[in-house]
Every structure is written in C-alpha cells, then in structure tokens.
Amino acid sequence: MKKISKISLIFTLVVALVTSQFTIASSARAESDRLGIKAEAAILLDAKTGKILYEKNADTVLGVASMSKMMTEYIVLEAIKKGKISWDQKVKINEYVHKLSAAPDLSNVGLTQGEDYTVKELYEAMAIFSGNAATVALAELVAGSEKNFVDLMNKKASELGLKDYKFVNASGLNNKNLMGNHPAGQPDEENVMTARDTATLAFRLINDFPEVLEFSKVPKLKFRDGREYPNFNWMLPGLIFQYEGVDGLKTGSTDFAGYCFTATAERNGQRFISVVMKSPSKNDRFTDTIKILDFAFSNFGKEELLPANYSPKKEGILPVTKGKEKEVKLVTKEAIELVIENGQKEKYKPVVVIDKSKLNSKGELTAPIKKGEKIGYITMKSTDEDYGYLTKEGEKLASVDLVAAEEVEKANWFVLSMRAIGGFFGDVWGSVSSTVKGWF
Structure with missing residues (x-):
C-alpha cells in the first residue's frame, strides 16, 4: 500500500506540474491578446x-x-x-x-x-x-x-x-x-x-x-x-x-x-x-x-528617463593615463526620452556601454581627451520583460552618447617622468615592506 501511495503522490505532482505549465502558457497567450x-x-x-x-x-x-x-x-x-x-x-x-x-x-x-x-x-x-x-x-x-x-x-x-x-x-x-x-x-x-x-x-x-x-x-x-x-x-x-x-x-x-x-x-x-x-x-x-x-x-507617453549631464554611478569616472588629470568624468550628452507605458518609469534602469577601442589593456583612457568626446553610450532597459525594438538601429535611437565632461590635456614629459619615478620607488617600497613583514 505504501508503494502505491508513493506512486500516486508522484503522479499527482507530475500532473500538477504539467497543468501549471499549461496554465502559464494560456496566461501568456491571453496576455498577448489582451x-x-x-x-x-x-x-x-x-x-x-x-x-x-x-x-x-x-x-x-x-x-x-x-x-x-x-x-x-x-x-x-x-x-x-x-x-x-x-x-x-x-x-x-x-x-x-x-x-x-x-x-x-x-x-x-x-x-x-x-x-x-x-x-x-x-x-x-x-x-x-x-x-x-x-x-x-x-x-x-x-x-x-x-x-x-x-x-x-x-x-x-x-x-x-x-x-x-x-x-x-x-x-x-x-x-x-x-x-x-x-x-x-x-x-x-x-x-x-x-x-x-x-x-x-x-x-x-x-x-x-x-x-x-x-x-x-x-x-x-x-x-x-x-x-x-x-x-x-x-x-x-x-x-x-x-x-x-x-x-x-x-x-x-x-x-x-x-x-x-x-x-x-x-x-x-x-x-x-x-x-x-x-x-x-x-x-x-x-x-x-x-x-x-x-x-x-x-x-x-513620452517620459524623460535620464536628464542631460547625467553621470553614471559606477562608470561615471574613468582613469586616464598620460594626462594632466588622472581621471575624467563622463556625462550624458542629452536627456533620454522614451515612449513607455504610463506608471512604468521606475522600472527602467540605465545600461552603460563604453567604447572598448578607447581603453588600454588596464581599462584606462589615454590623454589627450577633448571635452564632449564620445566615450560610449547609455541606453535604458526595463526590469520587466518587454518586446524590444524592431531593429538595432531603432535601439540606438533610444540611447544617448556618453561624453567627457571636461578636457584632459596630455601631461608634459617632466610630469610623466616624475610619475614614472614615483611609481618606480612606490613599487620598490612596496617590495621592501612585504619583505620586512615576512621577517616577522
């Protein structure tokens, strides 16, 4: 009797699972024809x-x-x-x-x-x-x-x-x-x-x-x-x-x-x-x-999802090599406005895409950098499932350029030399410190 009971239970669970899948599929079809x-x-x-x-x-x-x-x-x-x-x-x-x-x-x-x-x-x-x-x-x-x-x-x-x-x-x-x-x-x-x-x-x-x-x-x-x-x-x-x-x-x-x-x-x-x-x-x-x-x-209706001059939290600052400044701030060139369903604004999050061809192997930009130079772009993605865009070109229309907020001039040879020397001694000091710590 116990074996039969277990088999019955398994069968019931399988039926329930299959039924739920059909229910989900039916709900999806109903939604698509709402x-x-x-x-x-x-x-x-x-x-x-x-x-x-x-x-x-x-x-x-x-x-x-x-x-x-x-x-x-x-x-x-x-x-x-x-x-x-x-x-x-x-x-x-x-x-x-x-x-x-x-x-x-x-x-x-x-x-x-x-x-x-x-x-x-x-x-x-x-x-x-x-x-x-x-x-x-x-x-x-x-x-x-x-x-x-x-x-x-x-x-x-x-x-x-x-x-x-x-x-x-x-x-x-x-x-x-x-x-x-x-x-x-x-x-x-x-x-x-x-x-x-x-x-x-x-x-x-x-x-x-x-x-x-x-x-x-x-x-x-x-x-x-x-x-x-x-x-x-x-x-x-x-x-x-x-x-x-x-x-x-x-x-x-x-x-x-x-x-x-x-x-x-x-x-x-x-x-x-x-x-x-x-x-x-x-x-x-x-x-x-x-x-x-x-x-x-x-x-x-059309909603402004991001303002002009918006700087992303994570990718809003990029390191710069060979520049007078060691980093540069990135901002949106203009606002992002999209046609979205009413009341859904909070479900859209920015997605940052940096032009990798502008970065070196360490992920740094190289000076000089002009103010307003395009470094990448930002598009908006819904956290809910949506239907997407007809074409990739259309998706680009829903994005804005991410540009350098200020100019970064190339540092002169003296500054670059001092940085190199400082970096050398910094590496030496780090090595010595590690060795001394090893003694103890």
Missing part, C-alpha cells in the same frame, strides 16, 4: 524608435495583399531621391497596363493605352486608391519590367532588415489576376510577410521618406478623368471610421490574405504605427486598429 484583436496577427510600435509596445503572432508569415505597395512606394521614392526618375516624368501606358486597369473586380483608375501620365499621377493612384495597373506602370518605369522590379523588392527587403518575406509581384495581387503575366513565383502565389516585417517596412518608409504621408493622408483622389476615388483607409478624416491623427498608411485584401491594414497616427507630437493582418472582415481591420491605437494613446 486587446481582444480579431486579426490573426498584429503589432504596435513607437514610430520614432521602433520600440514594440504590443504584438500578437507577429512572426507568423501571412499574405500582405496591397500592403506590398509600401515596398513599391519606397523604391519609387528612393529612385526619385537619387534622380533616376522625377515626379513630372511622363510614362506612356502600354497595352498590358491598359488592360489590367480595366480588369473587373480590381482596384484601379482607368489608364488609356498610348496616353502619357506623370509619375506623380501614377503614384497618387497607387498610394491613395491602391491602383494596381498604376503600380505596374511605375515598376516597369523604374526597373524596365515588373520581373526586374520584383528582384529589386526582394533585395530591398533584405537591405531594410526584413526577415520572413517573399515578393512575387509589385501590386500585391494574386498572380492569377495578372492576366498571365505573373513576374515571379507560381501562377497562384501572392506576396507574404510577417506583421513584424510589415511594421519594419512601414517604419523605414515614413522615417526615410516622410513625404509619403502627404499622399496617404488624402481621403479622396481627384483624377484626370474627372472622377473621385475614395481612399480605402476609412480611418481618414471624413470617412466612415475616421480617427483623430490618422494620416496613413496602406490597406490590403485578397481571399488569401484576408483584410489587412498598416496604420499610422500622430497626436501632440507622438506617432504610432500599427499593423493588423488577416482580420475577418473589411470593418474588423479598422475596429481592430482603433483598439490598438486607443491602447497606444491612452497607455503610453
């Missing part, structure tokens, strides 16, 4: 630093549909910046682009074969009304063919730090909708990314080319054909889900991708970026986004 988001994947971030504030299945690879056009926008804006093309450059519409613009059930403005349209007109059609044929026309202009452009898209994705993606066309349509002209992949493939990668693309787009918002914020496109085409971003002013501060960025929907939306909004100088992927319905992608942005604006 906003009640219907979308399969979602993410929220501070638009300045890329600090992630919320995520749900952010690394699940899903269809992105027309949100892919953000990559096309990036490459076109980059080409304009480099002078490869210009806003007023004329683009003649070929037969394929004309037919695609007239295809039923696709988002398009009509483009007449043989007629010239400016790059700006085509860009507006793409950015405001998600014009698919206009997107293809721009892709062909930049790269010679949409196939070449898709190569550029995948290359640029790697350069921007995206991890899990595949672009097979410029527009985000399913290849089967491209009238037999799919540029890459299988005949029924679509572009895919994760919510994290989509947010990274949006983050780079609005930070590298902020002018993109001048297009994405337009509620209705007035085209040369005299018609008005409404923006599919229904959270813009005057539209059905209008939301204070929203001025971008891109919607998308296909049968494969479901309903997607990358949004950005700014209030009182604070901008957020959100992504929802595979929402169940057209309206859900906006109600999901409203929940996320409400959460952002209600629960997060």
Whole structure:
C-alpha cells in the first residue's frame, strides 16, 4: 500500500506540474491578446524608435495583399531621391497596363493605352486608391519590367532588415489576376510577410521618406478623368471610421490574405504605427486598429528617463593615463526620452556601454581627451520583460552618447617622468615592506 501511495503522490505532482505549465502558457497567450484583436496577427510600435509596445503572432508569415505597395512606394521614392526618375516624368501606358486597369473586380483608375501620365499621377493612384495597373506602370518605369522590379523588392527587403518575406509581384495581387503575366513565383502565389516585417517596412518608409504621408493622408483622389476615388483607409478624416491623427498608411485584401491594414497616427507630437493582418472582415481591420491605437494613446507617453549631464554611478569616472588629470568624468550628452507605458518609469534602469577601442589593456583612457568626446553610450532597459525594438538601429535611437565632461590635456614629459619615478620607488617600497613583514 505504501508503494502505491508513493506512486500516486508522484503522479499527482507530475500532473500538477504539467497543468501549471499549461496554465502559464494560456496566461501568456491571453496576455498577448489582451486587446481582444480579431486579426490573426498584429503589432504596435513607437514610430520614432521602433520600440514594440504590443504584438500578437507577429512572426507568423501571412499574405500582405496591397500592403506590398509600401515596398513599391519606397523604391519609387528612393529612385526619385537619387534622380533616376522625377515626379513630372511622363510614362506612356502600354497595352498590358491598359488592360489590367480595366480588369473587373480590381482596384484601379482607368489608364488609356498610348496616353502619357506623370509619375506623380501614377503614384497618387497607387498610394491613395491602391491602383494596381498604376503600380505596374511605375515598376516597369523604374526597373524596365515588373520581373526586374520584383528582384529589386526582394533585395530591398533584405537591405531594410526584413526577415520572413517573399515578393512575387509589385501590386500585391494574386498572380492569377495578372492576366498571365505573373513576374515571379507560381501562377497562384501572392506576396507574404510577417506583421513584424510589415511594421519594419512601414517604419523605414515614413522615417526615410516622410513625404509619403502627404499622399496617404488624402481621403479622396481627384483624377484626370474627372472622377473621385475614395481612399480605402476609412480611418481618414471624413470617412466612415475616421480617427483623430490618422494620416496613413496602406490597406490590403485578397481571399488569401484576408483584410489587412498598416496604420499610422500622430497626436501632440507622438506617432504610432500599427499593423493588423488577416482580420475577418473589411470593418474588423479598422475596429481592430482603433483598439490598438486607443491602447497606444491612452497607455503610453513620452517620459524623460535620464536628464542631460547625467553621470553614471559606477562608470561615471574613468582613469586616464598620460594626462594632466588622472581621471575624467563622463556625462550624458542629452536627456533620454522614451515612449513607455504610463506608471512604468521606475522600472527602467540605465545600461552603460563604453567604447572598448578607447581603453588600454588596464581599462584606462589615454590623454589627450577633448571635452564632449564620445566615450560610449547609455541606453535604458526595463526590469520587466518587454518586446524590444524592431531593429538595432531603432535601439540606438533610444540611447544617448556618453561624453567627457571636461578636457584632459596630455601631461608634459617632466610630469610623466616624475610619475614614472614615483611609481618606480612606490613599487620598490612596496617590495621592501612585504619583505620586512615576512621577517616577522
């Protein structure tokens, strides 16, 4: 009976342990979906630093549909910046682009074969009304063919730090909708990314080319054909889900991708970026986004975590060799301000990183040292678990330089000689003292 009792006890403990692990996992899942988001994947971030504030299945690879056009926008804006093309450059519409613009059930403005349209007109059609044929026309202009452009898209994705993606066309349509002209992949493939990668693309787009918002914020496109085409971003002013501060960025929907939306909004100088992927319905992608942005604006704000001229307790003084002074004080060049959850300021602690290339083998700086010379940097880390940053570059934006508070001139040869002599006799005296102590 005793053996059976022990076995029963062990079994009970194992069951309890396993059950507790499932409970913890369930709690983690519940926490990750604490906003009640219907979308399969979602993410929220501070638009300045890329600090992630919320995520749900952010690394699940899903269809992105027309949100892919953000990559096309990036490459076109980059080409304009480099002078490869210009806003007023004329683009003649070929037969394929004309037919695609007239295809039923696709988002398009009509483009007449043989007629010239400016790059700006085509860009507006793409950015405001998600014009698919206009997107293809721009892709062909930049790269010679949409196939070449898709190569550029995948290359640029790697350069921007995206991890899990595949672009097979410029527009985000399913290849089967491209009238037999799919540029890459299988005949029924679509572009895919994760919510994290989509947010990274949006983050780079609005930070590298902020002018993109001048297009994405337009509620209705007035085209040369005299018609008005409404923006599919229904959270813009005057539209059905209008939301204070929203001025971008891109919607998308296909049968494969479901309903997607990358949004950005700014209030009182604070901008957020959100992504929802595979929402169940057209309206859900906006109600999901409203929940996320409400959460952002209600629960997060910019806080000064460290003042300018702050000197760390441990690493605030560094020894200096060959200088008139034997040490130098280090201070922050400017204040550290971060967007954090309200009431969480005390949970952030400074982390000091010293540039080791400036230190000798003894951990000393070598004079001369200029006032304001960068010696390292300070960043802030939460003592709680957090989601981190989209990119290493973003994390650097959340740090400040640690600089020398004053100048340390190099000591002259006489001072250095006296120090060397003093050091020599100090070593001798130390040796003699140790020997004498040994006698006793």
